[in-house]
Amino acid sequence: MKQRPIRWSVYVGLMPAILIVVFAYLGTMIWTVGISFTDSRMLPAARFAGVNQYIRLFATDRWLTSIQNMVMFGVLMIGISLVLGFLLAVAIDQRVRAEGVLRTVILYPYAMSFIVTGLVWQWILNPTLGIEKTVRGWGFESFRFDWIVGQDTAIYCVVLAGVWHAAGLVMAIMLAGLRGIDPDLWKASRIDGIKPWRFYLHIVIPVLRPSFISATVLLSLGVVKLYDLVLVLTGGGPGFSSDVPAKFVMDYLFQRQNIGLATAAATTLLVTVLCVLTPWLYAEYFRRQTPKG
Amino acid sequence: MTTHHTSEGPSGPAPRRIGPARLGIYAFLLISALFFLLPLYVMLVTSVKPMAEIREGGLFALPSAVTFEPWIRAWSSACTGLDCRGISPGFWISVKILIPSVIASILIGAITGYALSFWRARGANLLFAALLLGAFLPYQVFIYPLVRIYSATGLFSTIYALVLTHVIFGLPVMTLLFRNYYAGIPIDLFKAARVDGGKFFSIFFRLMLPMSIPMLVVAVILQVTGIWNDFIMGLTFGGLANRPMTVQLTNLVAPTEGEIAYNVNMAATIMTAAVPLIIYFISGRWFVRGIAAGAVKG
Amino acid sequence: MSKKYRSLWRATGLMLALIQPAMAAEKTEVLHWWTTEAQSKAVKVFADAFNAAGGQWVDNAIVNGDVAKPTGINRIVGGNPPTVMMMNAGKQFGELADAGLLRNLDDVGSAENWKQVLPADVLEAVSRDGHIYAVPVNLQTPNWLWYNKALFEKFKVQEPKTWEDFFAAADTFKAGGVIALAFGAQPWQQHQLFNGVLAGAGGRELYLSIFRDKKPEATETPEFKRVAEVYAKIRSYTDPGTPNRSFNEAASMVITGKAAMHIMGDWEKGEFSAAGWVAGKDYGCVLGLGEQNFLMDSNVFIMPKVSSEAASQSQALMAKIMLDKDVQVNFNNLKGSMPVRNDVDTSGLDACSKIGLEVLKDPSKQLAGPDWLAGADMLNSLADVVVQYWATPSQTPEEFAQKYAAVLEQFQD
Numbered sequence A: 001m002k003q004r005p006i007r008w009s010v011y012v013g014l015m016p017a018i019l020i021v022v023f024a025y026l027g028t029m030i031w032t033v034g035i036s037f038t039d040s041r042m043l044p045a046a047r048f049a050g051v052n053q054y055i056r057l058f059a060t061d062r063w064l065t066s067i068q069n070m071v072m073f074g075v076l077m078i079g080i081s082l083v084l085g086f087l088l089a090v091a092i093d094q095r096v097r098a099e100g101v102l103r104t105v106i107l108y109p110y111a112m113s114f115i116v117t118g119l120v121w122q123w124i125l126n127p128t129l130g131i132e133k134t135v136r137g138w139g140f141e142s143f144r145f146d147w148i149v150g151q152d153t154a155i156y157c158v159v160l161a162g163v164w165h166a167a168g169l170v171m172a173i174m175l176a177g178l179r180g181i182d183p184d185l186w187k188a189s190r191i192d193g194i195k196p197w198r199f200y201l202h203i204v205i206p207v208l209r210p211s212f213i214s215a216t217v218l219l220s221l222g223v224v225k226l227y228d229l230v231l232v233l234t235g236g237g238p239g240f241s242s243d244v245p246a247k248f249v250m251d252y253l254f255q256r257q258n259i260g261l262a263t264a265a266a267t268t269l270l271v272t273v274l275c276v277l278t279p280w281l282y283a284e285y286f287r288r289q290t291p292k293g
Numbered sequence B: 001m002t003t004h005h006t007s008e009g010p011s012g013p014a015p016r017r018i019g020p021a022r023l024g025i026y027a028f029l030l031i032s033a034l035f036f037l038l039p040l041y042v043m044l045v046t047s048v049k050p051m052a053e054i055r056e057g058g059l060f061a062l063p064s065a066v067t068f069e070p071w072i073r074a075w076s077s078a079c080t081g082l083d084c085r086g087i088s089p090g091f092w093i094s095v096k097i098l099i100p101s102v103i104a105s106i107l108i109g110a111i112t113g114y115a116l117s118f119w120r121a122r123g124a125n126l127l128f129a130a131l132l133l134g135a136f137l138p139y140q141v142f143i144y145p146l147v148r149i150y151s152a153t154g155l156f157s158t159i160y161a162l163v164l165t166h167v168i169f170g171l172p173v174m175t176l177l178f179r180n181y182y183a184g185i186p187i188d189l190f191k192a193a194r195v196d197g198g199k200f201f202s203i204f205f206r207l208m209l210p211m212s213i214p215m216l217v218v219a220v221i222l223q224v225t226g227i228w229n230d231f232i233m234g235l236t237f238g239g240l241a242n243r244p245m246t247v248q249l250t251n252l253v254a255p256t257e258g259e260i261a262y263n264v265n266m267a268a269t270i271m272t273a274a275v276p277l278i279i280y281f282i283s284g285r286w287f288v289r290g291i292a293a294g295a296v297k298g
Numbered sequence C: 001m002s003k004k005y006r007s008l009w010r011a012t013g014l015m016l017a018l019i020q021p022a023m024a025a026e027k028t029e030v031l032h033w034w035t036t037e038a039q040s041k042a043v044k045v046f047a048d049a050f051n052a053a054g055g056q057w058v059d060n061a062i063v064n065g066d067v068a069k070p071t072g073i074n075r076i077v078g079g080n081p082p083t084v085m086m087m088n089a090g091k092q093f094g095e096l097a098d099a100g101l102l103r104n105l106d107d108v109g110s111a112e113n114w115k116q117v118l119p120a121d122v123l124e125a126v127s128r129d130g131h132i133y134a135v136p137v138n139l140q141t142p143n144w145l146w147y148n149k150a151l152f153e154k155f156k157v158q159e160p161k162t163w164e165d166f167f168a169a170a171d172t173f174k175a176g177g178v179i180a181l182a183f184g185a186q187p188w189q190q191h192q193l194f195n196g197v198l199a200g201a202g203g204r205e206l207y208l209s210i211f212r213d214k215k216p217e218a219t220e221t222p223e224f225k226r227v228a229e230v231y232a233k234i235r236s237y238t239d240p241g242t243p244n245r246s247f248n249e250a251a252s253m254v255i256t257g258k259a260a261m262h263i264m265g266d267w268e269k270g271e272f273s274a275a276g277w278v279a280g281k282d283y284g285c286v287l288g289l290g291e292q293n294f295l296m297d298s299n300v301f302i303m304p305k306v307s308s309e310a311a312s313q314s315q316a317l318m319a320k321i322m323l324d325k326d327v328q329v330n331f332n333n334l335k336g337s338m339p340v341r342n343d344v345d346t347s348g349l350d351a352c353s354k355i356g357l358e359v360l361k362d363p364s365k366q367l368a369g370p371d372w373l374a375g376a377d378m379l380n381s382l383a384d385v386v387v388q389y390w391a392t393p394s395q396t397p398e399e400f401a402q403k404y405a406a407v408l409e410q411f412q413d
Helices: A008-035 A052-057 A061-092 A099-111 A114-125 A131-137 A154-179 A183-192 A196-207 A209-225 A228-233 A245-255 A259-286 B020-047 B051-057 B069-076 B088-118 B124-136 B140-153 B159-183 B187-195 B200-211 B213-228 B232-237 B245-253 B262-283 B285-294 C002-012 C037-052 C065-077 C094-098 C106-111 C120-125 C149-154 C163-175 C187-202 C204-211 C216-220 C222-237 C247-255 C268-274 C309-322 C325-335 C351-361 C376-391 C397-410
Strands: C027-032 C056-061 C084-088 C134-136 C144-148 C179-182 C259-264 C283-287 C294-296 C299-302 C366-368
Touching (some): A052 A259, A061 C376, A114 A154, A114 B245, A114 B262, A154 A209, A154 A228, A183 A196, A245 A259, A245 C065, B069 B262, B088 B245, B088 B262, B140 C065, B159 B232, B213 B285, B232 B245, B245 B262, B262 B285, C027 C309, C037 C309, C037 C325, C065 C084, C106 C309, C120 C366, C144 C247, C163 C179, C163 C259, C187 C204, C187 C294, C376 C397
Antiparallel strands (some): C144 C283
């Protein structure tokens, strides 16, 4: 155990963090949750309305669609990014040429903002400008690639752009994991004559479990916060078919001036995240763990 | 995950000959690389084409007559509504937001991490737990009350509001980063400084901060990228006067009258992406370290 | 203070001359979202008149109304309000008035005799519990059909009066390879088009039973079914590029002859004028296909409560100036809308405005716009349903009616 003397200057040093937690996190959170139980519209009102906002929220098609989209986006984006990122890491790990260039090329999207990502994919996927127009220009007049204007397909465009943005991150994490695997394991497998794919499937993937968990956690953070990308890529449309909860809340807060419903939606998100997070955080940080290594 | 046997080189089986498997790997990597490069390619070539070429050949053709006029327009004369000053005002506003935000958020994060690692304070665990939660919660929970607080205090749509916001939401990751880093510093070093009569702040500024250079570099990379790429905070709190570059970009490319100037829009987009991209290209492995450190891990 | 305002001007790029050295009048910050060329010119009429009368107009134009409105409201609630702010007439400012945040304009209203010179419906739309809280500056209706005259002559198509005429004309254009209807499928445009169909194809009784009486059973009538069918049918006469197209892009499709017709509010004329088009010569206009109604809508300005007496006087002056006879004519000529006063000289109006004025004279054709009858919350929820219907060709009129009724059900009070 470290020696931990008590000094007032410690509290001075911690004061910014304490103020931020008390006012900016807890205070605002309580305020938001509080408003969600009133019938506030444009202005916060003190009239208690019970769970009316929540009843209305879950009767709103647009909210249900946005939840569904978030789940779909989360599952697909994380799933595809993990698979693609892992495969890329494995491929790069095969003593390929120009490894540095490849790593740079695959990871650079992660440095771009979602705004830039969304804009550029919106142009590429725009049927009258991007891929569809180009392929038709080659003479394939009946070629169609108009996911972005399709009611049922627009969300896949968001997934596509999300994977483009995040797969490099997974690759980087996995590659670091692969490079950390005990070289003796490789030797042993070669001596035993185990086929490479079996080796990866049954030995490498289990060993890389912590890397998979880190990557999944990092990507899921992005899923709940998903806003900018949808805003510029599809605007939540056509209609509201590619809307997501964060955008729903922002729209109802600011454009629709219906803060009661917006805060109810925000609270719902909050509770969902807390339910998922608390056990994980507890296990990760506060339980005495068995020695690592 | 701590690993003791870190081999620097690739660990896959050594290739014997160029077989079909080998070709497959290269094909896979090549196709993937094209997929990742496609958007950058599209932006670059389109930004130097005249509009006539874009209409004729679409986005993917190589430019036949290279022009830098779209870049000049995007920087200094493209219009958003009636405002025809290009994207450059947004660039400078982003710089003005970035510098104080990065310094303040890293400093406060480092002090908090330091206090949590070496000193005992009542409720420190609780504070840490609350900070961790803050890293994960959706911004939408905090945004409305913050707007109201900033409006009431006259901070709304000022640089201060944005700096404060970036400090607030940057704190969890920064704290975590430095807490983990300080956890790796031998406690005896700290004890010796205490014996020499060091106080809380003097130990931090004289001993710990100079020792944290590697972590500071990582933190700077992380924060510069994150704050530069921010959109939602700038949109919500920047008001009219302090829209960062990302927000101005979305306004600039919003379709208005007549033909959409894709070349200008793409030039403006590249400019907005330039700062994090340059950081990424020059920092190389540090960037990866930054991500790995930002990956919330114990 | 002055530094902050300087940056505001720089950001908007709209610097208006406002040097009044003798009076050193209180700066009057006006927050609005009229930023297209035609709109800016119109706003300048207000600014010039206000400055000439001794005020000091500080322009705060924000490009997007969806951004401007919440910004202003947050400042009003936060105690740091603009002196004057643009709004929509109807229910929108009601909550602010109820919370005691708006200046009561009864004094200006009675001094300027607003009861006599403003239509009763308009006066009601700017009042709350019998008190006036906003200054209406114009009258407009969103259900105009604008068309390219050259194309109509080329295809020998008669001006449509009913929806049947419209579809017949549209078939001709479609067969001739011209986009029949220019359309931008942004949510507000979709909802506006739908409400026009509701009034025109459904009739005023149906319209009122929905927006005023909020009767869910109104959606079970044959009239509503017809509205739903007409609206869905319109879809097949638009081009695939509609998603997220702005109204002025759609207008330019008519101007360039890519499309033959466009259904939009009076402000469309601003775009036509900017292209050098003349009403009745280059473009024609039909007010309200089917049953003819003027769906009254009005832009208004609200005056948040301010502490200083000088600012309050500036607000009174602003209210007076905005409804000045000459200012009304000049402003509305540039804006493309109709003066809200009923005692101004209308001889200078263009051919289309004259049609509008004629219709407006008939009380049986005056119909309060949706904003005047229902809250933004309900209208936005209805818009969601309409937008979804448009985007889902497989949805039947019956399914649509059910969803529409479900929203009305939520707003029974």
